[in-house]
Every structure is written in structure tokens, then in C-alpha cells.
Amino acid sequence: METNLQGQRERLMREGYVIVRNIIPPDELGRLRQSVDTIIDKAPPSSRVAVTEWVDKQTANAVEFYFDDRTLGFTRRLMDAPDVAPQGMWVLCQSGTGWHRDIHPIDMAPLDGLQEDIRLNGPPYLQWNLPLYDDSYLHVIPGSHLRRNNEAESKKERRMGVVPLPGAITVDMKAGDGLVYINGILHSATPNGDVKRRTLHFGYQSFGAKGFSHFFLPATIGVDFVEHLSPRAAEQCHHFEELHAKRHDDIAFTLRAILEKDANAFTEGLDRIHRSEHARMTTLVVLSKITYMIRKYKASDAAENTDSPCIQRMADRFTSDELDRLWKRFAVLDRKLQSDTEQYEPLFQSVPMKYFFYDMPQDFGVDDFIASWN
Ligand SMILES: O=C(O)CCC(=O)C(=O)O
Ligand SMILES: [Fe+2]
Structure with a gap:
């Protein structure tokens, strides 16, 4: 094959x-x-x-x-x-x-x-x-x-x-x-x-x-069902959970570095989650979306979000006040992801909205992101 x-x-x-x-x-x-x-x-x-x-x-x-x-x-x-x-x-x-x-x-x-x-x-x-x-x-x-x-x-x-x-x-x-x-x-x-x-x-x-x-x-797929599986398959499921847990730790480390305005730790965190030197801004946008989601989760009635255990667990690692401050660090980037006018392109899973469907921020890289914290 x-x-x-x-x-x-x-x-x-x-x-x-x-x-x-x-x-x-x-x-x-x-x-x-x-x-x-x-x-x-x-x-x-x-x-x-x-x-x-x-x-x-x-x-x-x-x-x-x-x-x-x-x-x-x-x-x-x-x-x-x-x-x-x-x-x-x-x-x-x-x-x-x-x-x-x-x-x-x-x-x-x-x-x-x-x-x-x-x-x-x-x-x-x-x-x-x-x-x-x-x-x-x-x-x-x-x-x-x-x-x-x-x-x-x-x-x-x-x-x-x-x-x-x-x-x-x-x-x-x-x-x-x-x-x-x-x-x-x-x-x-x-x-x-x-x-x-x-x-x-x-x-x-x-x-x-x-x-x-x-x-x-x-x-994650979880491990609730592994009692029905062979020992090897059950072990694989536990391994999948470990992969996610390590990634969640690395994300939390990187977000905390951003919160603390610690450029060295941030670079180390980014290196861990995104090894390549290319397309790092794509990952920074994902980090901005994670921050947006966990802050929103924290501010909402938790019962609404029980189907998102990973969001819940990530939100639990930060206080509300920390998430407010963390979101401020993404303010310049988030602004650059949006237009003043409503955007729309068909064949995406989206209604019209101000976020760009195609365009990444122009002339804005990881160093500009770090500079934008101050
Ligand atoms: O039915 C299929 O094969 C495709 C389903 C699909 O495109 C989707 O779930 O997004
Ligand atoms: Fe599809």
C-alpha cells in the first residue's frame, strides 16, 4: 500500500x-x-x-x-x-x-x-x-x-x-x-x-x-470507553490523552508568558508548540482564539459549556482578571484580523462578520506582536 x-x-x-x-x-x-x-x-x-x-x-x-x-x-x-x-x-x-x-x-x-x-x-x-x-x-x-x-x-x-x-x-x-x-x-x-x-x-x-x-x-476522544478495548488499544487511548495534556501545558505556558510580557518565555513556548520558523502568525491567531474562548467561557454561565472540557480546563488555569489582561495583549492583533465593514465569502462555515476570511494581518509578525504588548 x-x-x-x-x-x-x-x-x-x-x-x-x-x-x-x-x-x-x-x-x-x-x-x-x-x-x-x-x-x-x-x-x-x-x-x-x-x-x-x-x-x-x-x-x-x-x-x-x-x-x-x-x-x-x-x-x-x-x-x-x-x-x-x-x-x-x-x-x-x-x-x-x-x-x-x-x-x-x-x-x-x-x-x-x-x-x-x-x-x-x-x-x-x-x-x-x-x-x-x-x-x-x-x-x-x-x-x-x-x-x-x-x-x-x-x-x-x-x-x-x-x-x-x-x-x-x-x-x-x-x-x-x-x-x-x-x-x-x-x-x-x-x-x-x-x-x-x-x-x-x-x-x-x-x-x-x-x-x-x-x-x-x-x-479529546477521552478514555471513558477503554474498558471495552484490548489492553493495547486502551494503552493507545491513554497515550493520546498524554499528547493532549502535554500540548495543553505548552499552550498554558505560552499564554502565561504573554500575560507576563516575558518575551523570552513566550519565544520558548512558541518554539514548543510550533517548531517551524514559517507561518508562526497562523499559530498566534490560534492562540488569540483560544484566549478569546477561555475568557468568554470564564465570563459565562459554566453550565453552558460543559461540552467543552478542554476549554474549561484551560480556563481553570487562569483567573478572570488574568484573562482580561491576557486578552488585552491580543488587542492589536485581533484588531488587525478585522475590517471596519462586514466581510463575507461563500463556501466557508460562516455567516457575514467583521473578521477577514482570507487576509492575514499585513506587515505584522511575531516581533510586532511582542512590541504590541506595551
Ligand atoms: O458526507 C460526506 O462524505 C462529507 C461530510 C462533510 O463534508 C462534513 O461533515 O463536513
Ligand atoms: Fe465537510
């Missing part, structure tokens, strides 16, 4: 996706289908089901598959990352979405910054679709992961459905094939109607690679 890893990497960077054929042999496919159906039958009816919420001893293979060398290991090698952890372990039962990028600029960096980071440091997150039954619902526009919307695309809206767009292709997959993709790519999925869909939908965050996450404090 990996005779040409370098070729697959190049293809991923150029096209935004790679297809790996025949990952699952027929007998294993049968067992996976059975476990996945058992899980779907247990869960309330839904278009997508998180396997970790319903797994038991009999269906453990449907969770352990996401920790397999063919999925997790291959993704780690494709990203050239020391470590990866799963983020999202779902089964898609229904299909149907118009064109979009999985990007929400309210709490992510502008698209130019995300793409610069991917181009220079590699993708910090890769997503998979792996159908257990033949699946030709998904469409992508190759190459759109590294550019802005073109003229034709900027005239479409997600609600229009899978309308024709120049260069779009159908991703034709047979049961047991896998698609690995950069989910900022323009993609859409036609409705499956009454046809049974059981497509594994999952992703992996890199740890210790060149860049940092594009998301603020995503929920």
Missing part, C-alpha cells in the same frame, strides 16, 4: 487528497460492517454516530480500527509527524451537503494563513472517509485546499447543493477503500436517498510536527 510514500505525500499536497485502495480485506469488512451496524442500532437515529459512545466488547473492532497502522500509522507517516491522535471517530449514515470548506473563520486563522502553514509545514490535521459500502457521494475540487475561491466558486452558496463547478471530480470509492484529505479543500456530497451508507469518517491531529493545530482546544 505504501510503495511510494513520497509520491503519496506529493499528491496530497498537490491535489489535497489521496485514495488508498483495498485497505480492508473482505472478511474483515464483514466483521466491521456487523459491529458498525450493532453500534448504529444502539445509538439514537442520527446522520452520524460517534463509535466511542456506543462501543462494547463485541464491537471493539469498530473503535480499534481507528488506531490501526493502516489508518493512524499511515496518516502519521503521510504527515511525517512524530505522533498523531484521533480527533473524531464517526460513522456517516447519511450524505448530502453542498460545496464547502470545513473552515470557520470566526475561530480559525484567515484562509491565507492556514494555507501558508499547510504549504510550508504540512497539514496539521488529516481527515478520512472510508466506506464500508461502495460510496460515490463525495466530490472535491483538486487543488482548492491551497488557494482562495475562484470566480465561479465565489458565486455559489452551500445551500445550492452539489452544483457543477469547474474542475470538480467525483470520488469513486469501493467498500474498503480510503480517502485521506485536507478538509479545507472544497468538497460536497450528494444525498444517498434510501441507499445504505456506512462510511467511517475520522481524522488525526499531528503532535510534535513542524506546525501547530488550526483548531482551538478540540475535544
Whole structure:
């Protein structure tokens, strides 16, 4: 399957996706289908089901598959990352979405910054679709992961459905094939109607690679369900939690350095979370979004946010007063991320707002950020 890893990497960077054929042999496919159906039958009816919420001893293979060398290991090698952890372990039962990028600029960096980071440091997150039954619902526009919307695309809206767009292709997959993709790519999925869909939908965050996450404090998969898994799989889940815990410590260290206006400690923290010298502003924007979210969490009724344990735990590391002061350190950067007028671009996961969808701050780097504290 990996005779040409370098070729697959190049293809991923150029096209935004790679297809790996025949990952699952027929007998294993049968067992996976059975476990996945058992899980779907247990869960309330839904278009997508998180396997970790319903797994038991009999269906453990449907969770352990996401920790397999063919999925997790291959993704780690494709990203050239020391470590990866799963983020999202779902089964898609229904299909149907118009064109979009999985990007929400309210709490992510502008698209130019995300793409610069991917181009220079590699993708910090890769997503998979792996159908257990033949699946030709998904469409992508190759190459759109590294550019802005073109003229034709900027005239479409997600609600229009899978309308024709120049260069779009159908991703034709047979049961047991896998698609690995950069989910900022323009993609859409036609409705499956009454046809049974059981497509594994999952992703992996890199740890210790060149860049940092594009998301603020995503929920970890946790360890609540590991009693049902093999000892090795349970151990893997604990390892994923450790990766997140270390990252959270590094984020808190960096934010505290900013709070204390300690430029040396800040540089050390930034080096830890974002090893590369390139696209550091992209990560600074993520830090600004983390600060915004934990401050907002602290100021709100905590009960509203119980579904965000990582935000809650990060907020617990700072007092309200510290978060107010920390947010002031981001004031100049946050201002530069916004326009005076409402902004809008279609095919993002966003309504109109003042934050730029595309543009990173001009003539403003890490040193300017440090200078802006005073
Ligand atoms: O149904 C699919 O294959 C794609 C789903 C999707 O694009 C999404 O969940 O953002
Ligand atoms: Fe999507």
C-alpha cells in the first residue's frame, strides 16, 4: 500500500487528497460492517454516530480500527509527524451537503494563513472517509485546499447543493477503500436517498510536527470507553490523552508568558508548540482564539459549556482578571484580523462578520506582536 510514500505525500499536497485502495480485506469488512451496524442500532437515529459512545466488547473492532497502522500509522507517516491522535471517530449514515470548506473563520486563522502553514509545514490535521459500502457521494475540487475561491466558486452558496463547478471530480470509492484529505479543500456530497451508507469518517491531529493545530482546544476522544478495548488499544487511548495534556501545558505556558510580557518565555513556548520558523502568525491567531474562548467561557454561565472540557480546563488555569489582561495583549492583533465593514465569502462555515476570511494581518509578525504588548 505504501510503495511510494513520497509520491503519496506529493499528491496530497498537490491535489489535497489521496485514495488508498483495498485497505480492508473482505472478511474483515464483514466483521466491521456487523459491529458498525450493532453500534448504529444502539445509538439514537442520527446522520452520524460517534463509535466511542456506543462501543462494547463485541464491537471493539469498530473503535480499534481507528488506531490501526493502516489508518493512524499511515496518516502519521503521510504527515511525517512524530505522533498523531484521533480527533473524531464517526460513522456517516447519511450524505448530502453542498460545496464547502470545513473552515470557520470566526475561530480559525484567515484562509491565507492556514494555507501558508499547510504549504510550508504540512497539514496539521488529516481527515478520512472510508466506506464500508461502495460510496460515490463525495466530490472535491483538486487543488482548492491551497488557494482562495475562484470566480465561479465565489458565486455559489452551500445551500445550492452539489452544483457543477469547474474542475470538480467525483470520488469513486469501493467498500474498503480510503480517502485521506485536507478538509479545507472544497468538497460536497450528494444525498444517498434510501441507499445504505456506512462510511467511517475520522481524522488525526499531528503532535510534535513542524506546525501547530488550526483548531482551538478540540475535544479529546477521552478514555471513558477503554474498558471495552484490548489492553493495547486502551494503552493507545491513554497515550493520546498524554499528547493532549502535554500540548495543553505548552499552550498554558505560552499564554502565561504573554500575560507576563516575558518575551523570552513566550519565544520558548512558541518554539514548543510550533517548531517551524514559517507561518508562526497562523499559530498566534490560534492562540488569540483560544484566549478569546477561555475568557468568554470564564465570563459565562459554566453550565453552558460543559461540552467543552478542554476549554474549561484551560480556563481553570487562569483567573478572570488574568484573562482580561491576557486578552488585552491580543488587542492589536485581533484588531488587525478585522475590517471596519462586514466581510463575507461563500463556501466557508460562516455567516457575514467583521473578521477577514482570507487576509492575514499585513506587515505584522511575531516581533510586532511582542512590541504590541506595551
Ligand atoms: O458526507 C460526506 O462524505 C462529507 C461530510 C462533510 O463534508 C462534513 O461533515 O463536513
Ligand atoms: Fe465537510
